[in-house]
Amino acid sequence: MKLIILSWLAGLLxxxxxxxxxxxxxxxxxxxxxGVGLMxxxxxxxxxxxxMKPKPKGA
Known part of the structure; x- marks a missing residue:
């Protein structure tokens, strides 16, 4: 969990x-x-x- 937070902070910085x-x-x-970075x-x-969204079984 700490690694995820640190990677977000490093990317933002x-x-x-x-x-x-x-x-x-x-x-x-x-x-x-x-603008390009935000897009x-x-x-x-x-x-x-x-x-992350679960896929339907029929598709």
Missing amino acids: GFALLVGGVAMVHVPGACVVA AWSRLADRAAAA
């Missing part, structure tokens, strides 16, 4: 540092990186939620 570093160079680029994260979360 890495994403924040990536966006912050890009913002130091080019602010609109940081917005693009943040990728939502896709991953959606696939994980779909994998």
Whole structure:
């Protein structure tokens, strides 16, 4: 359980540092990186939620 929490925190910190570093160079680029990262994260979360959903026996 601790490993799951640590991996979430490491991912969040890495994403924040990536966006912050890009913002130091080019602010609109940081917005693009943040948007792409959030879309990728939502896709991953959606696939994980779909994998946890039990499948019907008839299908």
